[in-house]
């Protein structure tokens with residue numbers, strides 16, 4: 001992975017390259033950014049750059065012996081740890097090493113922008129939660145205590161460190177405190193609230209912002225030949241999440257599932273048509289966790305955009321056509337008195353879906369609450 005394979009993010013690339021040129025590479029860094037912001041791709045490009053035999057001022061060469069192995073993710077001094085669980089294939093003591101083939105495949109399939117759910121699907125655990133376990137942390141110590149094979153730095157990339165199991169944390173902490181010589185830890189994470197403070201305090205944090213629209217646009221054109229209206233729609237929907245853009249461009253196309261489904265749901269909730277809602281709920285409870293979460297996220301986006309519409313901030317609204325028409329009508333039901341209730345509702349359902357809550361119960365309950373929330377009155381502002 002070269003820096004030039006990653007669109008945009010110029011500031012971050014310069015910052016990372018600067019640490020190499022100024023010889024101030026910190027041994028433990030955490031790349032922290034939202035889903036689809038390229039943090040894993042940047043971590044790999046950074047490691048490749050550090051170990052390239054022929055690097056230039058702005059990128060690795062791509063063809064020296066180190067780069068050739070990095071390109072295929074088979075360099076003996078490049079190690080990965082990621083959340084795993086017991087699967088059909090690995091029925092006890094799962095560790096990252098046992099899933100290396102699936103890992104390389106997933107990175108290739110997702111252009112190095114995997115989501116946690118895509119990873120779980122790839123190893124067949126979409127109904128469970130993966131963890132970074134104590135066995136894996138023992139392996140880290142074991143792996144890194146060998147002499148460096150052939151490169152300047154051994155690199156350990158720990159992906160989604162918020163999934164570190166509590167009993168494994170002391171082991172990782174210890175090695176971050178007393179790292180073997182010439183080793184580099186790159187932790188990659190999305191939610192810094194979910195990571196224990198002692199880990200955070202031992203790393204240098206590099207905050208990765210979401211991609212700019214220009215970066216997403218360039219990538220869609222170069223990698224997928226997307227142009228014009230279709231590309232504009234994808235850029236709007238992705239909203240800086242390149243993982244979403246890649247998914248749309250490579251598989252689903254511009255997907256209006258969330259929009260049409262949300263519109264249907266809100267119409268039924270408004271009417272309080274519980275018989276139709278029952279049918280709706282049985283449909284939506286079967287689409288899988290990732291799609292349900294993306295659907296609820298869309299609901300949050302509609303609430304946010306309704307407020308923008310309400311307060312005349314039309315230039316910030318990233319919608320057009322039928323979707324915009326729906327927003328204009330729906331925003332009449334969203335106001336100071338209920339926007340927070342709506343946002344809480346979608347967040348709560350998403351929280352429980354993520355933790356394997358029963359989707360039909362959650363969506364039916366949410367439908368009843370949505371019906372009540374829509375009937376709420378705006379707050380009276382008293383002075």
Ligand SMILES: [Zn+2]
Pocket residue numbers: 051052053054055060061062063064065066067068
């Ligand atoms: Zn090279």
